[in-house]
Structure formats: C-alpha cells, structure tokens
Amino acid sequence: MVAGLATAAGFAVLLPMSSDAAAACAAPYAASQVYTGGMSASYNGHNWSAKWWTQGETPSTGGTGVWADQGACGGGGGTTTPPGGGGSCDHPAWVQGRQYTTGDIVKYTNGNYYVATHDNPGYDPTISTWFWSPYTCTGGGSTSTPKPGGFVVSEAQFNQMFPSRNPFYTYAGLTAALSAYPGFATTGSDTVKKQEAAAFLANVSHETGGLVHIVEQNTANYPHYCDSSQPYGCPAGQAAYYGRGPIQLSWNFNYKAAGDALGIDLLHNPNLVQNDPAVAWKTGLWYWNTQNGPGTMTPHNAMVNGRGFGETIRSINGSLECNGGNPAQVQSRVNSYQSFTSILGVPAGSNLTC
Incomplete structure (x- = not known):
C-alpha cells in the first residue's frame, strides 16, 4: 500500500463512429490491443464498438457479445483511414488550455498530429491519451504517426x-x-x-x-x-x-x-x-x-x-x-x-x- 502520497497533483480511445452508412473506418482491430467500453475498431470493412473490456476476441456478432456492429465503413472497402486522413496536413498547432471538441485535429510540438476523441480543455496529447488519439494525414506527401519506442523489458x-x-x-x-x-x-x-x-x-x-x-x-x-x-x-x-x-x-x-x-x-x-x-x-x-x-x-x-x-x-x-x-x-x-x-x-x- 502506498502511504502518504503527495497531495499536490487508457489506451488511446479510437475514433468515434459516424452515423453515415459509409462512415470512415476506425483504426483496424488488433488482437493484442485491450479495448474498453465505447472504444471502436474496424474489421472486414465494418466498424465495431466494444461494450466492455475485451482482448483477443475478433469482432463479430457472436462470441461473448462484447462487440456491436456499427455498420460498413470506408464505402464498404475496408479502408482504415481516420476521418480526414489522406487530406491536407494543414492543421493548427495545439495550444495548451484551449478548449477542443471531439474531432478537432491539431499539430503537436513534436510534429505529429492528434485528433480529439473527447471534448477537453487543451490536455497534452502525449499525456492525456484518453482524450487524444494519434492521427495520420498524407496531404503534401507526409505521414505523421507517432512511433512509440520499445520498452527495455520485453x-x-x-x-x-x-x-x-x-x-x-x-x-x-x-x-x-x-x-x-x-x-x-x-x-x-x-x-x-x-x-x-x-x-x-x-x-x-x-x-x-x-x-x-x-x-x-x-x-x-x-x-x-x-x-x-x-x-x-x-x-x-x-x-x-x-x-x-x-x-x-x-x-x-x-x-x-x-x-x-x-x-x-x-x-x-x-x-x-x-x-x-x-x-x-x-x-x-x-x-x-x-x-x-x-x-x-x-x-x-x-x-x-x-x-x-x-x-x-x-x-x-x-x-x-x-x-x-x-x-x-x-x-x-x-x-x-x-x-x-x-x-x-x-x-x-x-x-x-x-
């Protein structure tokens, strides 16, 4: 038990689903990823939403029932580009303390882009990954996706x-x-x-x-x-x-x-x-x-x-x-x-x- 902690002061949530039939695909499903309630993933041309904690269960309407089918994405072609991905990378710089709403895209100080997955008052994208998700854009011939470094413990x-x-x-x-x-x-x-x-x-x-x-x-x-x-x-x-x-x-x-x-x-x-x-x-x-x-x-x-x-x-x-x-x-x-x-x-x- 931690005693006397000082009194001074999850996984990146995947992109929210659009209600359109041809919504853009969320990030592709990964068997090693832990998904919690409300997180989304794309699989076989459909977006899926997790109802509760799950890992290693491929999205389907069967199994434990943890996955909810959100419909076809990417025009049914199974693409996995986030909303706006592939377009212009001309997004504003992130400003600490500025109010952001879900879907806002910013360029962080490290040169990478992030999309707000929840409304938030300017939380740091590299710390508050519950409120921001890495965003890839290819406009201008560049791709900006953070590459996490390897942990020294395998x-x-x-x-x-x-x-x-x-x-x-x-x-x-x-x-x-x-x-x-x-x-x-x-x-x-x-x-x-x-x-x-x-x-x-x-x-x-x-x-x-x-x-x-x-x-x-x-x-x-x-x-x-x-x-x-x-x-x-x-x-x-x-x-x-x-x-x-x-x-x-x-x-x-x-x-x-x-x-x-x-x-x-x-x-x-x-x-x-x-x-x-x-x-x-x-x-x-x-x-x-x-x-x-x-x-x-x-x-x-x-x-x-x-x-x-x-x-x-x-x-x-x-x-x-x-x-x-x-x-x-x-x-x-x-x-x-x-x-x-x-x-x-x-x-x-x-x-x-x-």
Whole structure:
C-alpha cells in the first residue's frame, strides 16, 4: 500500500463512429490491443464498438457479445483511414488550455498530429491519451504517426517476472501507458534504464502480490481513505478511494491529483483504475515519475541519479518500512528487484535498502 502520497497533483480511445452508412473506418482491430467500453475498431470493412473490456476476441456478432456492429465503413472497402486522413496536413498547432471538441485535429510540438476523441480543455496529447488519439494525414506527401519506442523489458521478460499475474495487468496496457511519462526507463545508460524498469516493477510486484491483486484486499480500510477536509470532498463515496492498480493508489486527494495530471476524472470515476489496464498502469507511472511521497525525491529521480533502489522504497512507504520500520517488507522489495535485474541482465547497484 502506498502511504502518504503527495497531495499536490487508457489506451488511446479510437475514433468515434459516424452515423453515415459509409462512415470512415476506425483504426483496424488488433488482437493484442485491450479495448474498453465505447472504444471502436474496424474489421472486414465494418466498424465495431466494444461494450466492455475485451482482448483477443475478433469482432463479430457472436462470441461473448462484447462487440456491436456499427455498420460498413470506408464505402464498404475496408479502408482504415481516420476521418480526414489522406487530406491536407494543414492543421493548427495545439495550444495548451484551449478548449477542443471531439474531432478537432491539431499539430503537436513534436510534429505529429492528434485528433480529439473527447471534448477537453487543451490536455497534452502525449499525456492525456484518453482524450487524444494519434492521427495520420498524407496531404503534401507526409505521414505523421507517432512511433512509440520499445520498452527495455520485453513481453517474455515481463511474463517471466510475473508468472502468476492477473490477466488484467497486461503488457500491452503497460506499454500503452509509457507515453504518459516518456522519461521513464529511457533516461541514462542502458543499465540505468533497465535498473529503473526493474525497480518500478519490483515495487509494483510487492504492492500487488506479484501483479495478482487489482484492489486492496482489506475492505475494512476502504472508508478510511476519504479526506473530507479537501474542498472537493469524496464525490464517488466515502469508501470509494481504496487502493487500486499496480501502485495501489489510495485517498481521494491522490485520485484527484493523478486524474488532473493524466487528464482523466479519477475523482468521480475511481473505478477506471481497476477497469482499464492502461489507466491503472498510468497511475503507477504518475506516482513514480512525479511524487516524492514520504521521501525526498521521486522514485524516477532516485534511480536516474544513482541514489539506489532503497531510496525508491523511502519515496513509496517512508518510515512505515525504512529506518527499521519493517525490514522484512524492505527485504521483500529488494529480493524482487534483484530477481528482475537478473532477468534483465544488469547489476542491482548499491544502496538497496533504506
């Protein structure tokens, strides 16, 4: 359980369907992609909408019934160009804080284009992927689609680290969340990058019992995580802000802060953290990359600045575990970290405990 998170502060939703019979095709269906309720994909010349969470089930009117046929797209030819794709790339530059409506297309500072999949007040497209989706246009002979970099942990290594993981914690969900914090596991030498990834995953493993638990197991604690002194209160309910996800995000002020940073209303919709794998992973990365917690620096800074794995423990649970608070828990985290660095083929480094 993450203690004392700082009180300061999913998958890219695919394109919405047109009501026209020959609507443009959404992004093509991918078996490895996790789709949540309302997300769309094209398959065999039709657009399909997911009714709830699904992965690996080919769109059809059969199966579990998760897919709803939205009709033919691309004139029935099965094309997969987003609305406006293939036309002019002369779209306005994105402006932080400007109000955007669904369907607006902007050119981001990295030169890539994004289309708003929800109305939003100028959220950053590379962070708030719940509200923006990559957009491809070929006008003027150019194609601008972001190319996510490879994660230093392969899917095979991830599965080796978590042989008994809950299917909710998908590798695809993790890699989809990486765009929210592009400095994570990409800063420093190859060794440092892998050490940071191992450190994050080791702490996550400890918090969730090896990526088994999605929510906090002690339900008696649930009503305790509402700080009623906050001006926004606990709109989802007194007992709605219990630990969820890989870092076991808890307390109303942390849901508010994480949601504000990610462009997702987690204060009113905390269940997104236990229903959407990418959102869940993003909350873990939010804490790791932006919060000092009870420590003196973010876990990310601890790893890239050579402070060692022990300092990440301090940033997560502080005196509850460090300085003799619970040495057995510290050692459990260290054991996971040493195992994961071994899998990645790098040394664990110094300053392992706190």
